Amino acid sequence: MRNVAIVGAGMTKFGERWDKSFQELAIEAAKRALEDAGMDLKEIDALYIGNNAAGRLIGQEHVAGVVADSLGVTIPSTRIENACSSGSVALREAFYAIKSGIFNKVLVIGVEKMTDTPRSLTFEMLLTGHDSLWEGVFGFMPAAGYALLARAHMCKYGTKKEHLSMVAVKNHRNGAKNPYAHFQREITLERALGAPMIADPLNLFDCSPISDGAAAVILTAEEFARKYTDVPVYIIGSGQSSDSLTVHGKRDLTTIDSVVTSARMAYSMAGVEPKDIDVAEVHDCFTIAEIMVIEDLGFVEKGKGGKALEEGITEIGGKIPVNPSGGLKARGHPVGATGIAQSIEIFWQLRQEAEGRQVSNAEIGLSENHGGIGATGSVMIYSLSSNPRR
């Protein structure tokens, strides 16, 4: 099978984008990716669209058709929906389409328009990434789900409320240097700790925002990559797996099993280990998620995620910088776009293009994206070399 490279990337500014429609966001990201690669739209063989909930949020399904029509193309177009992991799963499908030789050049777009609906309807939509039937009927919502995990993690490993807030402070600090971020301002630990409570122990500053935005990347096979860029970024590993949709069905309330499994698959495909990763973008939909995931990815020992924040090892300049983009917390979380935006940050980091927030000498990067409380887990590993095993 062929090696696969990202040769172009582009995204819109994330945030409350009342100025742009769903279609306009998708097109803007796509145009920027094409321009970045110096590629003509006519060269693209297929589209993969990551989108969670256009049906509920803009009253429009058949998103694959909508995007193809807006771009004015007649090539195959497929929409992938895996809740918050829709973007990375779309990217993974595109990755395999190139790898297998079915297509040569593919455009992957993640897009979500979340602020056209009243806030209460957006909350209802976000709940549908979780179990409506057995948890939704009791007033469950995403923050409550992660609060249940946070309490279990605190009880078992001594993780403190301060550790959660430190994730928010770090990611806001990084987001302040990202011109595409929803929130481009720093916050203090005191402010984060004192924010209004949402679902104890998670307060408002432990939650990622509701954002609009789109992100796009272009994939091609290694043999074509140099035609478009001097610095292709290869996808060298990918893993995806499923776990319980419900909180009550989880094997362990302090671990996201689908992330552990997906990471194992991705590390094995890439032939690298956690210690080889120079930079990572992870799914901090809620602050506790970043703490659990850095453990599940093997960056720190299980239970030491909170301490890692204290020690600063996940800061830019630390041993393993996590979410230099600002993560979901500060960059924002337009659900379908998130997985692609994570890949773009790694693309920029490995190419030394992340001005103001650059991790030095990053050669191998990782992105982790999950849906629900981990019903879908997806991990991808990227490298400047198509075969970093040497």
Place this chain on the structure above:
Amino acid sequence: MFRISPNLIHWRHIPEFYRFEGVKCTKCGKVYFPKKYICPKCGFAGELKPIKLSGLGKVVTYTTVYAGVPQLFEDQTPFILAVVELEEGPRVLSQVVDCNEEEIKIGLKVKMIIRKLYKDGDMGLVFYGYKFRPLYEE
């Protein structure tokens, strides 16, 4: 979440919501609530038999929810959500009621109680189902 008729959803799940019935695998004996259709433990795809659960269990984790809930539940905040481990083994998520924030803790013994879950709009039906309350020494 409830754009489709909740009447039908609740009617289909009377055994769970109103009788608190789980299922037991006739091959390996593992008990599930809510019901499973194929035994995740042993893979048995034959009959999983209904079993009435005692309703007794203990809190494994909990949260008090203050904000950010769908409109249907706004009048219930703040409320306590918990994962309860039942005597028979399965874990279930629901609200813990008749309990204040000082009282709720991991390990708290609770008992199932039928309560109002939500109302389908101002003119709609009221739906009932299982919640939990602290188990007092009686």
